[in-house]
Amino acid sequence: MPIWNKEAECATTETLQKLQLERLQKTVERVYARVPFYRKKLDAAGVTPDSITCLKDIAKLPFTTKGDLRETYPYGLLACEQNELVEIHTSSGTTGTPVVAAYTENDLAMWGEVMARTLSMAGCEKGDTVQNGYGYGMFTGGLGIHHGARCLGANILPISSGNTRRQLQMMRDFGPTLLTCTPSYSLFLAEAAREEGMDFRELPLKAGCFGAEPWSENMRVEIESKLDIKAYDIYGLTELIGPGVASECECQNGKHINEDYFYPEIINPETGEVLADGEKGELVITSLQREGSPVIRFRTRDITYMMREPCACGRTTVRIHRLLGRTDDLMIIRGVNCFPSQIENVLMRIEGTQPHYQIVIDRGATHLDEIEIRVEVEDAIFSDVTSTLERLRKRIHDELKSELGISAHIKLVEPRSIQRSEGKAQRIIDKRSL
């Protein structure tokens, strides 16, 4: 398959490292000069831009956490003038204050470039049509793909997420060759197509780029067989740029990091110590050429390891293994981030629903994430009238919906029916094979 930018993606280690060091130095200079938040942090760590003389020196720099990005909402980390901005995205903010991604013209061009590489890896070129089923809006998914397809010169169907019937209609009428959406939604589409008697083998669709939620190798097998396509895993974060940080090539063996723009490290999440290639730990990324929202040593909380062995595709960039977990208990449900503690907070406000509840996440017949919250009916909430209990269910459902944007099935269960280990209820059961 063609490589979008051979010079960058197949650079020698020497060339790449030279470029990375130059860009790292510039980035540190930029944030030190323009962002008081970073200047304070660097000063506290006793580091100045001059301290960076080789790539290893990056370990001297302090980490940036999601919390830091929130505290500085909305413009606290801006490293350019406001009138240089051309686009802004934010995270959904379901787990707290949203995180802001601000883009200058150059940032947007870079985003287009890394996304063009991503789409190329899936075999997309000029003449291809991309059905973009990621949400358009503040979310980075929709427009990230869009900018990439523009840069590449492909044709775009900007249908956004949802509206399943119409998605299938577009597929039949315009014959897209590439599908981009969440992996679970692709299976949902397959199911809906089957019900309409539509056969994917008769469509020109050849590949899909899937991300924004964790998925497994088993799911890949299922998507590839049901949609009759090759399914590629893509990785990105609002904090760094959105999609385009790392993507799978045709070898489907780890995601190539766009190392000329994103410097990856794997650290021990407890000690912060940098680990060697192949060792499992938390992925930390530094942006190397962002102007609007550069970020230094961002802790992704994602656990993986780096694969430095040469890849058969010819690219020399390092790969990260499929994500192995999180360092926190973040759950991603239908692309919405939430922590169990947030569900707990909602339940806490509703008298009598504590302390015995359980969250069960599964992918049902629809292949979409389904969340069930089991609440034990103790004396305090029991009523001999069904409508009273139904009202309670509805209240829990509605408050979770308005607070977290997730629609959960609330199941009232008998006391002591939730398994306890050493007296403590097991809070989360994730049945999805991620």
Place this chain on the structure above:
Amino acid sequence: MIIKQISIFMENTTGRLADVTDLLARAGINLRAISIADTTDFGILRMVADQPEEAVRLLRNAGFTARETDVIGVEVPDHPGELARIMALFRAEGVSIEYLYASLEHKEDKAVIVLKVDDIKAGLAMLEKHGFSTIPSF
């Protein structure tokens, strides 16, 4: 008169009803009326027994959420139109009925209906005023 109904929360699982009836049978508790309200996920078992307090104690010890609920047992003459007459009274007086079910009790030519109303005092007074008798217990 107010009588005590036993209300039990139950998940819709096979055999759960058997657990309850078995428990009560072994304690020699006699059931006089029984009904289940069911939803997709759960049900509420309502029954009237000869030893309500003891029944609730046993059920709670066995891990059920159970409680006593105040209800009315009204004697209804066993011929057409009688229940309709009672319902019309409730409508006229604005007392709402949350649920009702029939009991196994049958005295001469009268049936006993178990009623749960939103205002039990008003319900009782109204029934007595119109000459209906309510039973003190089963």
